Amino acid sequence: MKPLVTLTGDGTYRAPTAEQADRLELPADPPLAALMRLRALLGDDLEEQIATRLYLPSALGRDETDHLLPASLALLAETTGDLVSYGWRLGSGTGRAWQHARELRERMLDAARIALLGYEGPLMTTALGPATLSGATFLQSGERTLGDPGAVRDLPMLLAEGLVDHLTSLHDRVPGAQLHVLLREDAVAAVHQGRIPTPSGRRRYAPIPAPEIGVLWRCLFVALEEYGLDASSVTLGAGADISLLRAARDAGARRMAIAPRRLPALTTPEGRALWEGIAEACDDGCAFELVVDPRPGGLLGPELEMMFETWRRLGHSDADAAGVAVIAHTGASHAMHSGLVDPSAQPEASTLLYEPALEALLRVAPSWAERLAA
Numbered sequence: 001m002k003p004l005v006t007l008t009g010d011g012t013y014r015a016p017t018a019e020q021a022d023r024l025e026l027p028a029d030p031p032l033a034a035l036m037r038l039r040a041l042l043g044d045d046l047e048e049q050i051a052t053r054l055y056l057p058s059a060l061g062r063d064e065t066d067h068l069l070p071a072s073l074a075l076l077a078e079t080t081g082d083l084v085s086y087g088w089r090l091g092s093g094t095g096r097a098w099q100h101a102r103e104l105r106e107r108m109l110d111a112a113r114i115a116l117l118g119y120e121g122p123l124m125t126t127a128l129g130p131a132t133l134s135g136a137t138f139l140q141s142g143e144r145t146l147g148d149p150g151a152v153r154d155l156p157m158l159l160a161e162g163l164v165d166h167l168t169s170l171h172d173r174v175p176g177a178q179l180h181v182l183l184r185e186d187a188v189a190a191v192h193q194g195r196i197p198t199p200s201g202r203r204r205y206a207p208i209p210a211p212e213i214g215v216l217w218r219c220l221f222v223a224l225e226e227y228g229l230d231a232s233s234v235t236l237g238a239g240a241d242i243s244l245l246r247a248a249r250d251a252g253a254r255r256m257a258i259a260p261r262r263l264p265a266l267t268t269p270e271g272r273a274l275w276e277g278i279a280e281a282c283d284d285g286c287a288f289e290l291v292v293d294p295r296p297g298g299l300l301g302p303e304l305e306m307m308f309e310t311w312r313r314l315g316h317s318d319a320d321a322a323g324v325a326v327i328a329h330t331g332a333s334h335a336m337h338s339g340l341v342d343p344s345a346q347p348e349a350s351t352l353l354y355e356p357a358l359e360a361l362l363r364v365a366p367s368w369a370e371r372l373a374a
Contacts, residue, residue: 001049004369006325007361008053010291011126011182012068012352013038015060030060031108035115041358043119049373050365053180053325055124056112056170061349063100068184069136069343070101072128075162076155081137086199087344089138090145105166113173120176127163129185129236130155130216131208135196136187136343144344146196146205156216160223167227181224182235182257186333187343188213189239197342214247221252231255235289235325239337240264242273249281256281257327259291260303262337266310279314289325294360298331304368322372328353328361 015030016037026033034057042052058071064083073081073088081088082095116123128136133155134146145151167179190196194207217236224234231254238248240262248256258278264271278288290307292300308318332351335341 002323003045003051004049004322004372005365006051006053006323007046007365008042008124008325008327009038009055009057009353009358010327010329011055011057011124011184012059012061013057014349014352014354015062015066016355029107029111030062031057031104031111032115034060035108035111037355039115039119041355041362043121046362046365047369050369051122053122053124054116054119055126055182056108058108058126059352060104061347061352064346065097065101066104067347067352068126068128069133069347070097071105072133072159073098073137074101074105075127075166076158077161077165079158084138086142087138088136089140090151091140109166109169109173112170116174116177118176119174121178122180123170123174123177124180124182125163125166125170126182126184127159129183129188130159130220131191131213132185132187132343133159135191135205138199138344142199144196144199144205146191146208147198152208152216156219157223160220163220164223164227167229178233179229180233180235181229182327183217183220183237184257184333185237185239186336188237188244189241189337190343192239192241192244210241210243210247211250213244214251217248217251217253225252232287235327237291240274242270242277245274245277245281249286254285255287255289257289257291259329259334259337260307261299261331262334263307263310266313275310275314279316282320287323287325289327291327291329292361293331293357294328294364295330295357296360300360300364308371318371319374324372326361326365326368328357330357 013034016033042054045051059067080094081090081098083097134152137145196205235255236253237257238244294300
């Protein structure tokens with residue numbers, strides 16, 4: 001039976017502290033300890049109609065190399081770089097920080113062999129998408145990658161090759177897993193709308209049209225399809241913009257992540273266009289995954305209620321949303337989407353998911369499932 005709701009996280013997980021590890025009798029190795037806790041939380045379906053999607057954490061937040069941006073850069077095939085005073089720079093030779101990010105990825109893969117022994121459920125890998133990487137990284141000249149069209153075009157090919165190698169290694173270590181990929185485009189709205197500042201801060205880079213961003217996404221989808229991962233096993237965070245939604249669909253996306261708090265109201269022209277685009281995509285067989293903040297004060301309840309209310313105003317019932325996936329997230333990417341936070345900025349460990357947030361998501365899931373079943 002198809003689950004009414006599937007629960008997962010955003011690809012990050014704050015590493016257990018030494019005190020937590022002692023209390024829970026976890027191993028001293030942080031990647032192994034994190035994976036063991038995630039398996040305990042998400043390794044089994046909560047109920048028959050409430051599924052979970054376990055994920056391999058891409059960031060534990062233990063140092064400046066242990067975040068989603070360096071973890072994604074470590075995937076880029078045949079690429080070197082390093083962390084400098086103004087951010088992550090590509091093509092300057094393999095620096096110590098870059099090498100450490102690669103080593104962390106390998107350690108997580110090795111931990112998966114132990115922590116996920118015998119596991120046969122879904123297993124998700126997370127990376128930043130090419131649009132976000134273009135705005136978050138710099139070239140040897142000091143310019144952002146976004147300012148070099150040729151470098152931007154290379155990013156999806158390098159990421160695709162690295163992702164395929166990573167998925168192959170993950171399958172070797174956890175052969176029973178059903179692999180899934182989450183491509184987070186946290187800064188795609190800022191890239192598309194021309195809100196990324198130049199290094200001087202005196203001007204901003206030109207907007208990248210949605211069809212051009214769609215070409216970047218298409219390159220990734222083709223590579224993953226050739227590997228054997230169809231579009232239903234890839235979730236793309238395409239942003240809350242009708243032109244980006246259309247570009248994602250044209251690129252082959254069939255599963256997209258949206259954050260209710262970023263969706264414009266149905267009463268506005270842009271809101272109606274986007275909501276009607278979402279409804280049309282659903283009618284055509286696309287799936288949407290909701291990015292929510294389950295922490296206290298995270299507005300989870302009001303945001304989901306707004307979603308259901310708008311859905312009903314478009315002529316759908318709550319039950320029509322059955323099968324939805326919900327992604328727990330601290331909301332750290334929302335400021336980046338709006339252009340308030342530079343995508344190259346070093347994030348705080350507090351922006352990563354932690355165990356109480358996932359537990360809160362698990363607690364409220366039965367009430368959602370009951371509503372979707374009505």
